[in-house]
Amino acid sequence: MFNASTWIANYGTSYVAPSSNLGTLEICDPPANNWSWAFGISANGSIVVGVSGCPEAWVVHNAFRWVGGSMQNLGTLGGELSWAYDVSADGAVVVGWADNNEGVMRAFRWEEACGRMQDLGTLGGRRSIAYAVSADGHWISGCAETPDGEVHAVRWYADCSGVYLVQDLGTLGGNYSCAYGISENGTIVVGESKTAEGTIHAFRWTSTDGMQDLGILPGGSYSRAYDVSADGFIVVGEASNSDRRLHAFRWTPARGMEDLNQTYAHLLPGDPISHLAAGAAITPNGRYIVGWGFNLVLTRGAMREMGYTLDTVCPLEPFGDIDCDGCVSDADLIAVLMAWGCCGRCGSADINQDGCVDDADLLIVLINLGRGC
Known part of the structure; x- marks a missing residue:
């Protein structure tokens, strides 16, 4: 039992x-x-x-x-x-x-x-x-x-x-929707809805703007949102990818929907089977994500689901290593440029944590470029 x-x-x-x-x-x-x-x-x-x-x-x-x-x-x-x-x-x-x-x-x-x-x-x-x-x-x-x-x-x-x-709360054009998560003050709700085309997409509903389609992963056709951070700006769930496999996702207004298996690929075993299948819940501050997935290293090759905890904040050592791969490289430079101008919840691209991604963050990467590589 x-x-x-x-x-x-x-x-x-x-x-x-x-x-x-x-x-x-x-x-x-x-x-x-x-x-x-x-x-x-x-x-x-x-x-x-x-x-x-x-x-x-x-x-x-x-x-x-x-x-x-x-x-x-x-x-x-x-x-x-x-x-x-x-x-x-x-x-x-x-x-x-x-x-x-x-x-x-x-x-x-x-x-x-x-x-x-x-x-x-x-x-x-x-x-x-x-x-x-x-x-x-x-x-x-x-x-x-x-x-x-x-x-x-x-x-x-x-x-x-x-x-x-x-x-x-309505739908995304189809005849079905269901809400699974709610923000701390109750003004933002997330879940899934059938679209006018008949596919199921994750949604984020706000009391001011109504229901928003959060989209799908590249090549996929399905997504579902399970939970949302206290302020309503970070959504987690599951979505199909081009291989028709479920992958955990995170959505933010600044970055849209991202596959956690790509964003945090350096933390995973690296074999073709092990992956994070769903983001089921998120802590109020948006830092920790829990869910389920597969880890062939821990299960000794057995295809068995396991629960996981993901800490999305890395120690930034060396300083400026945004993607936490141990090397300050062009990838980190691109991450700052892609998030340029973002103010609010901008993730690790806001290196100095002043609330905005700007020239100060770009300078940190440029000064430390090549460290740890």
């Missing part, structure tokens, strides 16, 4: 293994055969949420909230099943889905102060699901059915006393 675990993970990629078993809910006999998966964690790491169930995976399973060494069953909306996906920064609010008394999947919001689940409702259809919650626990993103049976990305606003907003 699989049990939920927590991990404690220097610059580079780390493929990690469990460090502490969170246990399971005792909802089946014998309890030793129960399973659990963790999906969300509070800002300080002390509260974890997920799902736990019986060996017959879909017969009985309930959402849990783990705190202080014990696992709490959050119950359902009157049915038998529930699943928790995310938790607020302070760990007090949990979101996910639960069956109602008709056995229909509905998005829920659970708050410690309320002590009960709230049905967040739909867009006029029957079903809905919540995947992410803002830091304060009020803004929630997910997807819900419309009256004609389509599934659209949705944003809710709720507190203990009620649900005050159920907002249809």
Whole structure:
């Protein structure tokens, strides 16, 4: 059986293994055969949420909230099943889905102060699901059915006393969309949507500009956004490449969509199979990305998925080595020129970290050109 675990993970990629078993809910006999998966964690790491169930995976399973060494069953909306996906920064609010008394999947919001689940409702259809919650626990993103049976990305606003907003975020021209991540203040949402051509593309929705197509990797046809940084400017997810293989991506307004396997190629084993397949989550400050991929070195040639942690900030030794390959070269010079004029979140091209990529950063590269090579 699989049990939920927590991990404690220097610059580079780390493929990690469990460090502490969170246990399971005792909802089946014998309890030793129960399973659990963790999906969300509070800002300080002390509260974890997920799902736990019986060996017959879909017969009985309930959402849990783990705190202080014990696992709490959050119950359902009157049915038998529930699943928790995310938790607020302070760990007090949990979101996910639960069956109602008709056995229909509905998005829920659970708050410690309320002590009960709230049905967040739909867009006029029957079903809905919540995947992410803002830091304060009020803004929630997910997807819900419309009256004609389509599934659209949705944003809710709720507190203990009620649900005050159920907002249809629309699509990229097709008949489907779903939201998986939300920014700290709830104004930016990311996910996937069907386009007018029928392909699935990652999107970034803002309260001011609506839904933006984040595109695809060169030669690919599919992308999905899973998570977004606290300020909403860094998006991570998965996208197909020209080999029809899923690769982890990062999107920023300045650089667009980039394949993490190319940006951080020097950190990977280098064989044709090992790769980062998906960026599933990102820390609020945008530095660390976690997800899953393949590492044939660690699995001794076995084709088996593994979780990874990627630290996107390198020590810049030697100074000016933007791509962190140990050599200040033409590639670093080009990186500065490509990001020239960027102000705000400009990544490692802003070498002196003054908020803009300008002549000062270019001078650093020129002065150190050739070092470490």
